[in-house]
Amino acid sequence: MATKKDAKPNVSADELKAYYKDMLLIRRFEEKAGQLYGMGLIGGFCHLYIGQEAVVVGLEATAKDGDKRVTSYRDHGHMLACGMDPKGVMAELTGREDGYSKGKGGSMHMFSKEKHFYGGHGIVAAQVPIGAGLALADQYKGNDNVTFVYFGDGAANQGQVYETYNMAQLWDLPVVFVIENNQYAMGTSTKRSTKSPSYWERGAAYGIKGEEVDGMDVLAVKEVGEKAVAHCRSGKGPYILEIKTYRYRGHSMSDPAKYRTREEVQKMRDERDPIEQIRDLLLTGKHASEDDLKAMDKEIKEIVNEAAEFSKESPEPNLDELWTDIYATEVPQEA
């Protein structure tokens, strides 16, 4: 595990506040998405990121312009963290024309060329070789951008992950493999699915460096993230981060979550919550008052409510949209 949070005195108050707000935005957004799902405004599958906020917020803090990211279907947090508009994301969840994919992608399939967010992939682990391909494109063009490839502990048992590890290390591709180990692949705990307890160590078989870190601690995530990114940016090839995290909600909205106890979830929420940890740091370090935090909470709540209203008011896509975007007529320009 990475060092404890009190070992990082160099973080500024502004940074702490920014992480707090970014994580809170994801938390509130996801709660609202859950609520809209309950109201029947969001359909199909909807996988919430609640509990895992520190992973993307910590890693996005290490990204620079032009860096790319790609993930699985549990993707709302990644989109918000890389700066995509909550309105466009929520409107996609409700299947409306102002959604990022004009309502044709849904919760699991969203993209933003502008923010270099390459999906949103519904097939477990399919994003892993795709991410390495994005890194190949950067290497080919000769820039120093890196790609963050996020996948879960479930995906970490797919064969294509290891096909990708081999090629990424063989060709020194600038890719950070981020294993978001939330301990459950849908309803199967890692203990029941995986013989070796550690996923990041598997990279050693390919000569890929890596480490694990407490994913409930945004500062610890950021610290290892910086190391991984520096490694990739300097042309040394890929790096693996196994981030130990936890999702509070079910796998998707229709998951009764009977594979773990209510106490287990509650204990994590009470003792390890990533947002509460930063809140404590802000208060104990006197970087913010209760009133400051209340104001931030209010601001975030307004952003989320606005996104929700927007997503309800945006019309359903025109029926013409059924027939568009099947074939490109010209090559889309790289943003």
Next chain:
Amino acid sequence: MATEILMPALSPTMEEGTLAKWLVKEGDTVSSGDILAEIETDKATMEFEAVDEGTIGKILIDEGTEGVAVNTAIAVLLEEGENMDDAEIEESQAQQPVAADKEQSSETAPANSKSHPEPKAAAPAKSDRTPDWGDDVEVKQTTVREALRDAMAEEMRRDGDVFLMGEEVAEYQGAYKITQGLLDEFGAKRVIDTPITEHGFAGLGVGAAFGGLRPIVEFMTFNFAMQAMDQIINSAAKTLYMSGGQMGCPMVFRGPNGAAARVGAQHSQDYAAWFMQVPGLKVCMPYSAADAKGLLKSAIRDPNPVIFLENEILYGRSFDVPVMDDFTIPFGKAKIERDGDGVTIVSFGIGMTYALEAAEKLAEDGIEAEVINLRTLRPMDTETILESVRKTNRCVTVEEGWPQGSVGGYISSVIMQGAFDYLDAPVITCTGKDVPMPYAANLEKHALITTDEVVEACKTVCYK
């Protein structure tokens, strides 16, 4: 202001459920994430969490109530300092947008989608019969193998973002020698030997295309592309649509497809009909060297994922190829390889070999066959087929693939819907036999389509 807590939808299909148990009572304070109730859906018992904080003012639906419709108010949540008596209950917001949706839902909206062309209507109203090159253009006998290599080399010279990856494409010079000389000219950065890892390198190619490059991914044979099927279909073909047009996948998947000779069931399948089914993919299946060159150059330039199905047996055959700086063939334009008015034979790829041989034999018996080389299966030039059938009133399709769900099956449905009144006989679809490819020489010969079978089919539709 107080808010109503509504019966939630807890699965994609839930319309009503049982409020099994309340875990809070009136007067309890709740905060976000607290469990309010247990709700039984058709599938499972789910815990229902609070989203907002407040005090439970009133429970409106008793526990144990069955058949509670989604969005029914089940409790009232009070804000800090409010009590139930003076609570002004905010109208449930859920009802309004859902109702508004109904008004503009697909069922009731004006059916302006009618103005949309069906995919098949996208073909030109009249088939394009212009020749691929002019009479004054010099031609050179070229093998399909050389034509494919030349097409890639020309496009790689033209566009620095085009690169080739696959097994044995670089140092070995191609398992079937298609990529001979490319490593020398373009270097290891642009001609990349991959490990044997089809799923992985197909996905890498997709990512590189998302990232702005123009990959050509070679499969040693399309049989091995089955390992990569998910990346081809789910990632390459569907992303443009799923991204609302933001992110396309300009790339080519190419390699030999169909039976070679004596390599058994796992190395001998024709995948034309499989790939042809997928919106988002374009599918080429060249016959001649000119087809191979002109179509591959178009495929590399196309902003969509293109499946390019070659054939090992055709690699060594020579055909006239025009000597031109930049020879391309547009997609969706079939070629009439032989004029006739007795019967229409439609084929593509190596099937053309049987179709043309059959036409020669039929001519001896006085039947002049019109032979159509489709060249691209998606888009498919159905107009040229229909125009020909309106003239000949008879049609036979020829392919090496299996009969059920075949390309010919699709073509016959197009003809039935577009030229039924012109047909003087049912369309016959000549296909490979409905068996895995056997190894024994005599059995393999019988499993494949034969020229004699095509001749027989043509005579049958001509009632001769």
